[in-house]
Amino acid sequence: MSANTPVRVFVGLPVPADVRDHLEKLRLKAWESTKTIPGKWVPPENWHITLTFIGSLDPAQIDRLIELLEEKYSGYQPFDAHLSGARWFPGEFKPRMIVAEVQLNAQLLAIKLRSDQAVKAMDIPPDRRSYRPHITLARFNQRLTATPLPEPASQLPGIRVDQITLYQSVPVESGVKYVDLHHIKLG
Numbered sequence: 001m002s003a004n005t006p007v008r009v010f011v012g013l014p015v016p017a018d019v020r021d022h023l024e025k026l027r028l029k030a031w032e033s034t035k036t037i038p039g040k041w042v043p044p045e046n047w048h049i050t051l052t053f054i055g056s057l058d059p060a061q062i063d064r065l066i067e068l069l070e071e072k073y074s075g076y077q078p079f080d081a082h083l084s085g086a087r088w089f090p091g092e093f094k095p096r097m098i099v100a101e102v103q104l105n106a107q108l109l110a111i112k113l114r115s116d117q118a119v120k121a122m123d124i125p126p127d128r129r130s131y132r133p134h135i136t137l138a139r140f141n142q143r144l145t146a147t148p149l150p151e152p153a154s155q156l157p158g159i160r161v162d163q164i165t166l167y168q169s170v171p172v173e174s175g176v177k178y179v180d181l182h183h184i185k186l187g
Contacts, residue, residue, distance in 0.1 A: 006056040008169040009181065011069065011115040012048040013161055015135055019083070020044045022156050023100055027137045030086050030098050039140035046178050047135050048167065049081070049102055049159075052115040053127050061122065066166060066182050068118035076114070078162035078186045079107040081133075085156065089134060099134035102159070108133060111164065162186050 015023070024044055031041065057065065082103045088095035102108070109131070116126055166182040 004058060006058050007062070008056050009054050009062065009065070010050055010167050010169065011052045011054065011118075012050045012165055012167055013081075013159070014163065014165050014180075015044075015047040015049070016159060019157050019159055020047060023047065023083075023135065023137065026086050026100065026156070027098075030137065039138055040175060041138045042136050046176070047137075048165070048178060049133050049135055051112045051164070052119055054119055054124060062166070062181065065118060065122060068121055069115065069164065069166065069182075069184055072114040072118045073111070073164055073184045073186060076111065076186050078160060080158040081105065081108055081161050082158050083135075083156040086137065087134075089136075090132070096140050097136055098138040099136050100156075102133035102135065104131070104133055108161070111161070115164070 027041065054065070082105075084101040084103055087099055087101045089097040089099040089101075112131055112133075120126060163186060164184040165180050166184075168179045168181050170177045170179050
């Protein structure tokens with residue numbers, strides 16, 4: 001990125017490789033029931049759990065955001081998050097995505113709020129939508145009539161939340177690629 005070029009960024013949680021393996025199996029099952037619907041399946045390397053969408057920032061703002069995030073997460077301890085399985089999103093009435101739903105717990109909400117506080121300290125307007133943590137598996141070009149989605153063949157593993165990542169959203173020919181800009185280790 002050049003010195004003055006704004007980049008689109010968000011704060012999120014990476015999905016560990018062992019969880020990606022389980023989600024890939026679930027995604028393949030879901031694909032079987034939706035393969036005739038026009039849309040895009042999100043590649044596993046782009047899977048994440050968004051905490052706070054921010055939008056476009058210039059490099060100096062990104063540096064400041066990293067400082068604020070480091071401060072907000074200083075001393076915060078790792079914890080576990082849990083997946084519920086594949087779901088239509090935002091709900092079964094005219095959905096546009098298939099997601100792996102993440103159960104919202106107090107610790108997940110607390111780290112989301114810390115991220116929001118860092119963004120607010122930069123006078124960036126907050127995202128007003130209610131927080132519904134998930135991992136996007138597929139996006140469809142139109143609103144759909146929901147059909148039953150497969151249940152996981154086995155219990156989905158928990159996600160050990162031990163780092164926060166600042167991602168950059170980079171447009172590519174096939175859609176978008178998420179690039180890690182900065183990691184903050186918890187603990």
